Amino acid sequence: MRVAVASGKGGTGKTTVAVALALAATQEVQYLDCDVEEPNGQIFLNPKRICQEAVTVPVPALNAGLCNGCGECGSICQFNAIVALKTKPLLFPELCHGCGGCVKACPQKALYEQNKTIGQLTMGGCGHISYIQGRLAVGEAMSPPLIRAVKKYLRPDCLNIIDSPPGTSCPMISAVRGSDFTLLVTEPTPFGLHDLQLAVAAMRELEMPFGVVINRCDSGDRRVEDYCQSQQISVMASIPEQRSIAEAYSRGETLLDAAPAMRSIFEGLLEAVRLSVAGRAA
Amino acid sequence: MKIALTTSGENLTAPLESRFGRAPRFLLYDLATDTFELVDNSRNLNAAQGAGIQAAQNVVRAGAASLITGHCGPKAFRVLSESGIPVYLAESDTVAEVIEKFRNGSLPRQEQADVEGHW
Numbered sequence: 001m002r003v004a005v006a007s008g009k010g011g012t013g014k015t016t017v018a019v020a021l022a023l024a025a026t027q028e029v030q031y032l033d034c035d036v037e038e039p040n041g042q043i044f045l046n047p048k049r050i051c052q053e054a055v056t057v058p059v060p061a062l063n064a065g066l067c068n069g070c071g072e073c074g075s076i077c078q079f080n081a082i083v084a085l086k087t088k089p090l091l092f093p094e095l096c097h098g099c100g101g102c103v104k105a106c107p108q109k110a111l112y113e114q115n116k117t118i119g120q121l122t123m124g125g126c127g128h129i130s131y132i133q134g135r136l137a138v139g140e141a142m143s144p145p146l147i148r149a150v151k152k153y154l155r156p157d158c159l160n161i162i163d164s165p166p167g168t169s170c171p172m173i174s175a176v177r178g179s180d181f182t183l184l185v186t187e188p189t190p191f192g193l194h195d196l197q198l199a200v201a202a203m204r205e206l207e208m209p210f211g212v213v214i215n216r217c218d219s220g221d222r223r224v225e226d227y228c229q230s231q232q233i234s235v236m237a238s239i240p241e242q243r244s245i246a247e248a249y250s251r252g253e254t255l256l257d258a259a260p261a262m263r264s265i266f267e268g269l270l271e272a273v274r275l276s277v278a279g280r281a282a
Numbered sequence: 283m284k285i286a287l288t289t290s291g292e293n294l295t296a297p298l299e300s301r302f303g304r305a306p307r308f309l310l311y312d313l314a315t316d317t318f319e320l321v322d323n324s325r326n327l328n329a330a331q332g333a334g335i336q337a338a339q340n341v342v343r344a345g346a347a348s349l350i351t352g353h354c355g356p357k358a359f360r361v362l363s364e365s366g367i368p369v370y371l372a373e374s375d376t377v378a379e380v381i382e383k384f385r386n387g388s389l390p391r392q393e394q395a396d397v398e399g400h401w
Contacts, residue, residue: 085343095332
């Protein structure tokens with residue numbers, strides 16, 4: 001089973017929830033840290049037996065002697081990574097999505113692919129949890145290829161928990177796509193509600209099943225709950241505000257370290273997700 | 283000779299738009315005939331990235347010989363300079379005032395980008 005933990009707004013508690021879910025699970029877990037611009041699951045999980053590998057994307061390079069300036073490469077690129085105004089192309093590899101279209105389109109075979117490192121994968125383990133992290137290299141803008149590299153480690157035989165980047169743009173979509181269920185973590189504030197609505201719109205556009213987790217549920221107002229009710233969105237879990245959780249978090253300790261009694265919330269959440277996924281499959 | 287100026291307005295009394303890549307449109311002014319036309323750049327307003335590159339291509343395709351804007355980032359500058367289009371920077375006066383300064387030769391020509399990308 002693949003469960004993505006996402007949010008619209010940043011800082012609502014995606015990693016807190018994802019880590020607590022992983023720890024509360026009784027089966028083998030793969031924790032896929034796809035929040036590649038700020039991967040911080042390892043702070044809480046402390047994986048051991050670390051190994052790392054570089055992730056590259058193919059970007060075009062020009063053999064200028066073969067180019068006749070026809071401009072085909074520039075017209076096929078949808079990402080402004082090649083500018084060819086009837087001249088030899090200007091390449092902007094930092095904008096390249098690595099689709100390879102330009103290389104195929106070039107009638108002169110003047111373009112070829114070169115590998116460019118965009119980040120690295122870190123793998124390790126802690127107890128029943130295998131931890132796989134993507135970390136985008138400083139200065140790189142293109143996280144989806146790295147997120148897809150993390151997701152190559154998805155395994156069908158265990159619980160996969162995907163810690164998604166915030167927002168509702170390509171990185172978040174790349175992380176949640178293909179999940180059996182997505183948990184949208186929010187907080188009961190106007191910002192939380194506003195960005196939750198965007199995340200809900202994204203999930204509906206993708207036609208993917210999702211539910212909401214309200215973190216610090218007793219800290220704000222009722223508008224998130226009212227919204228979920230009016231939209232017939234299931235609130236799968238509510239996590240009360242507790243200062244000791246924030247204090248533990250700031251020391252790199254998990255929610256379950258600070259509030260062991262809340263384990264049942266996450267066991268219940270996992271069970272609810274499992275039932276929902278099973279119900280859909282049946 | 284035609285010069286492109288960034289603007290959010292639609293005539294010579296509108297202010298110069300300080301952004302280049304995300305300027306809503308360009309006013310393409312013909313110095314020989316004192317006439318102008320507008321070139322849409324609105325598709326770039328919400329582009330996640332590459333707005334400057336796309337806008338620079340729009341300027342090149344419009345046939346402008348020079349560009350006057352508020353700021354210009356490195357990628358856009360590279361496209362413009364490879365296409366032989368000099369970049370001049372101006373304050374946000376009206377487009378008409380900026381054109382006058384250009385005619386007087388009082389606008390500085392940029393040798394390089396003056397801001398980082400996504401400033």
